[in-house]
Amino acid sequence: MSTHDAAPVHGHCDARFAAVRAAFEENFRERRELGAAVAVTVDGVRVVDLWGGWADEAGRRPWGRDTLVNVWSTSKGPVALCAHLLSDRGLLDLDAPVAEYWPEFAAAGKEKVLVRHLLSHRAGLAGLREPHSLEQLYDWEVTTRRLAATAPWWEPGTRSGYHALTYGFLVGEVVRRVSGLLPGAFLRQEVTGPLGIDFSIGLPATEAGRAAELVHPRAAPPEDRAASSARLPTARLASLANPLVGAAEANTEAWRAVEIPAANGHGTARAVAALYGILGGLGSGDGRRVLSPEAAERVREGQGSCRDLVLGAGFPHDTELGLGVWLSGPNGSYGPNPRAFGHDGFGGSCGLADPEAGVSLGYVMNRMGPRVADEPRKRALVDALYSAL
Structure with a gap:
C-alpha cells in the first residue's frame, strides 16, 4: 500500500x-508512516491529540482514537514509575543493595549492586550469558532465577549498558518482592486503573481487537542472530539478541499474554504522555499528581555520562541516564532542555517530559524504523513541539 493512501488525520490540535x-x-x-498517534499535554491541558493511518499493514483497519500498540522500550518509563512510587512511600530505598529485597540476587558477586544501578542500566546484567529462548523469556520465574544467578558483564555502577529485555525483569522483580505484585498488576492497581490511563504491560485478550499490527522494517542483521549459538561473546549480543525479538513475535497472543515489562507495554499516545507526565511531576493529564515533587526530581538524577556499552556503536555521542529515563542532554533527544527526559521504543515510539516547560508528549506507531532511538518521525514531532512553545 502506498503511503499516499493513508487515512486522514483525526483528533484535536x-x-x-x-x-x-x-x-x-x-x-x-x-517518512512512510503507516499508522500512528501523538498527544501533547502542556501545563496539565491536553493541547494535541491526533491519530491517523492504518492499524494493519494491508490498510484495511483505520487507526482509531483508542487503537493500542506495543511500544517496546517506551514501556521502561512506566516500569521505573512503579519503583519510584514505592520509593516515594518509603518502601524501597534506591540506594540499598538489591539483595536486601531479593536475597538470591547476591550470587556471582552482585551483593553490592544497588537498586539505582538497576534503574540506570548500570548493573552489568544487559543480558544472560547462556542462550535464553523465547519460551524461557515468557517464564517470569525462569528468567528472574537466571538473572539472580548470573555474573555481571562489567563492574556494576561504573558504566551504563542498555538492558534491552532484562531491565523489566530486574526492576520488576524488586517491585514484586516489595509490593507482592508483578509490575503490570502494580501499575494497574496504583496508577492506570484509578486514573483511567489506557496502558498495560502485556495485553488482555479482551483488548486484542484494539491492537495495531506491528510492521518490522527489515530482517535483523545476520550478526545479531549469533545469540542462537552456544556462546554469547559480548554484552551487546546478550542484550539485543538473546532472544532476538521483533514485530513477528510482538504480534502474537503468546507475547501479549505475559509480562515483559521492558518491551511489551501496550497503550495509546495519550496514555504514554500521561505516564511520562507523572514521571515529570506534571500530573496525569487531569491535574492529579502521583509522585511528590522530590520523587519526580529524583527520576532525572543523572547517573553519569558515558558511551553506552551496548548501544555505543550506534550512537556517535555519549549519553546519560537518570533513574529509569534518558536525559535529553547536549544531543537534545527530548528537546533543547538538557534536563528534559524520556524514553524511546524500538522502531520509533517515544514518551518525554520537560518539567521546566510543563510539557509531556507521547508518540506511538506501528511501522517500525530500523533505529533503537531518535527515529526521524519522532524527532520531527519533538522539534515541531518546541518550535511552538
Whole structure:
C-alpha cells in the first residue's frame, strides 16, 4: 500500500501547536508512516491529540482514537514509575543493595549492586550469558532465577549498558518482592486503573481487537542472530539478541499474554504522555499528581555520562541516564532542555517530559524504523513541539 493512501488525520490540535499537526501529517507523506498517534499535554491541558493511518499493514483497519500498540522500550518509563512510587512511600530505598529485597540476587558477586544501578542500566546484567529462548523469556520465574544467578558483564555502577529485555525483569522483580505484585498488576492497581490511563504491560485478550499490527522494517542483521549459538561473546549480543525479538513475535497472543515489562507495554499516545507526565511531576493529564515533587526530581538524577556499552556503536555521542529515563542532554533527544527526559521504543515510539516547560508528549506507531532511538518521525514531532512553545 502506498503511503499516499493513508487515512486522514483525526483528533484535536490547538492552533498554537499547528506545527505538530503539520509534522505528524508530513510523517505520513514523507517518512512512510503507516499508522500512528501523538498527544501533547502542556501545563496539565491536553493541547494535541491526533491519530491517523492504518492499524494493519494491508490498510484495511483505520487507526482509531483508542487503537493500542506495543511500544517496546517506551514501556521502561512506566516500569521505573512503579519503583519510584514505592520509593516515594518509603518502601524501597534506591540506594540499598538489591539483595536486601531479593536475597538470591547476591550470587556471582552482585551483593553490592544497588537498586539505582538497576534503574540506570548500570548493573552489568544487559543480558544472560547462556542462550535464553523465547519460551524461557515468557517464564517470569525462569528468567528472574537466571538473572539472580548470573555474573555481571562489567563492574556494576561504573558504566551504563542498555538492558534491552532484562531491565523489566530486574526492576520488576524488586517491585514484586516489595509490593507482592508483578509490575503490570502494580501499575494497574496504583496508577492506570484509578486514573483511567489506557496502558498495560502485556495485553488482555479482551483488548486484542484494539491492537495495531506491528510492521518490522527489515530482517535483523545476520550478526545479531549469533545469540542462537552456544556462546554469547559480548554484552551487546546478550542484550539485543538473546532472544532476538521483533514485530513477528510482538504480534502474537503468546507475547501479549505475559509480562515483559521492558518491551511489551501496550497503550495509546495519550496514555504514554500521561505516564511520562507523572514521571515529570506534571500530573496525569487531569491535574492529579502521583509522585511528590522530590520523587519526580529524583527520576532525572543523572547517573553519569558515558558511551553506552551496548548501544555505543550506534550512537556517535555519549549519553546519560537518570533513574529509569534518558536525559535529553547536549544531543537534545527530548528537546533543547538538557534536563528534559524520556524514553524511546524500538522502531520509533517515544514518551518525554520537560518539567521546566510543563510539557509531556507521547508518540506511538506501528511501522517500525530500523533505529533503537531518535527515529526521524519522532524527532520531527519533538522539534515541531518546541518550535511552538
